[in-house]
Amino acid sequence: MIDVKELSVRYKGSETKAVKDVSFTLEQGSFTGLVGESGSGKTTIISSILGLLPHGTSISGSIAFEGNDLLSLSGDKLRELRWKRISLVPQGALNSFTPVLTIGRHIEEVLETHSGLKRTETGEKIAALLAECGLDAQAAKKYPHELSGGQKQRAAIALALACSPSLLLADEPTTALDVITQAGILKLLVGLRAERGLTVLLVTHDLPLAASVCDRLLVMKDGELIESGSPREIVTAPRRAYTKRLVEAML
Numbered sequence: 036m037i038d039v040k041e042l043s044v045r046y047k048g049s050e051t052k053a054v055k056d057v058s059f060t061l062e063q064g065s066f067t068g069l070v071g072e073s074g075s076g077k078t079t080i081i082s083s084i085l086g087l088l089p090h091g092t093s094i095s096g097s098i099a100f101e102g103n104d105l106l107s108l109s110g111d112k113l114r115e116l117r118w119k120r121i122s123l124v125p126q127g128a129l130n131s132f133t134p135v136l137t138i139g140r141h142i143e144e145v146l147e148t149h150s151g152l153k154r155t156e157t158g159e160k161i162a163a164l165l166a167e168c169g170l171d172a173q174a175a176k177k178y179p180h181e182l183s184g185g186q187k188q189r190a191a192i193a194l195a196l197a198c199s200p201s202l203l204l205a206d207e208p209t210t211a212l213d214v215i216t217q218a219g220i221l222k223l224l225v226g227l228r229a230e231r232g233l234t235v236l237l238v239t240h241d242l243p244l245a246a247s248v249c250d251r252l253l254v255m256k257d258g259e260l261i262e263s264g265s266p267r268e269i270v271t272a273p274r275r276a277y278t279k280r281l282v283e284a285m286l
Contacts, residue, residue: 036063036234037084037202038099044079044258047091053079055258056096061202066228066235068245068266070281071255077238078126079258081204085123086113100202118149122200126207126238128187131194132179138165138190139175145197160197167230168193169223185216192223199231206238221248242281246270254278 037060044054054076061067069077082088084098086105098105101120105113117123125131132141142161146152152160162172168189179187188208195203205224209217225248228235239245245252246266254262254269256277262269273279 036065036100037061038097039080039084040097040099042080042083042096042098043094044076044083044088045093046089047093051258053258054083057255057258057260058096059253059260059263061234061236063201063234064228064232065251066225066249067237068249068252069236069238069255070240070242070245070252072240074257075255076258077255078206080255081123081206081236081238084204085117085121086110118145118198118200120200121202121204122195122198124188124191124195124203124205124208126210128184128191129179131191132187134179137176137178138182138194141190142175142194142197145194149198164193164196165190167196167227169219184212185219188212188216188220189223192220192227196227196231200233202234202236203227204236204238207240208237209239209241209244217244224248242269243285246285254281 040058042054042057043052045052057080069080071077083094084105088094094106139161142164143154143157146157146160147154161175165172165174170186170189174190182190209220212220224235227233237245237249249266252264252266252269253260261275262278269278270282273282
């Protein structure tokens with residue numbers, strides 16, 4: 036599905052690499068957790084995949100996706116892949132929405148822009164997407180501030196799925212949600228992965244959360260991928276001192 040090789044990223048004006056020679060592969064249909072504390076390089080990796088790094092950023096290595104090296108594609112080619120093949124659930128559901136537009140209008144705009152549907156053709160699709168994510172059709176008429184945190188996150192996931200991508204990048208999708216709502220969002224992602232055959236990369240600082248749903252874990256620290264393996268391997272036999280501290284914090 037996606038093969039990252041020796042990815043290094045240095046932001047403009049910085050002498051330190053935000054990501055240092057990171058390599059990993061996501062298999063088709065897998066559910067992988069990218070775990071690490073704030074500043075470990077997780078979101079930089081996501082931004083590299085999407086081609087959304089700030090102007091002037093130095094980047095090297097390769098990111099192969101469906102036969103293309105994403106790092107060598109033009110801006111137009113990358114825009115063709117976003118939404119249709121690779122989609123993002125950004126950190127904090129409100130980051131997905133403009134406050135003056137209804138949820139339905141947000142999804143409608145994505146369908147019109149990226150799928151070529153006319154506004155008169157989008158109604159059933161919007162209702163189906165919301166239903167798939169556990170929301171009723173009335174949610175389409177509401178503004179973001181009228182939804183609860185969990186409802187906004189479900190709407191953000193529906194928005195990300197609008198064009199039927201094959202790879203879903205979920206950046207801290209349960210941040211600021213209570214434990215019960217977190218569990219519901221994770222259950223939704225697991226179900227969507229199974230029903231749609233999605234490949235999911237879950238970015239989180241929460242090792243127990245990732246271990247509960249992922250097939251494989253990638254542990255980041257200070258821009259480096261320091262350990263990878265199944266949740267069982269990481270939790271029961273961590274090899275690095277940092278990973279051991281993460282595991283001990285679970286107990």
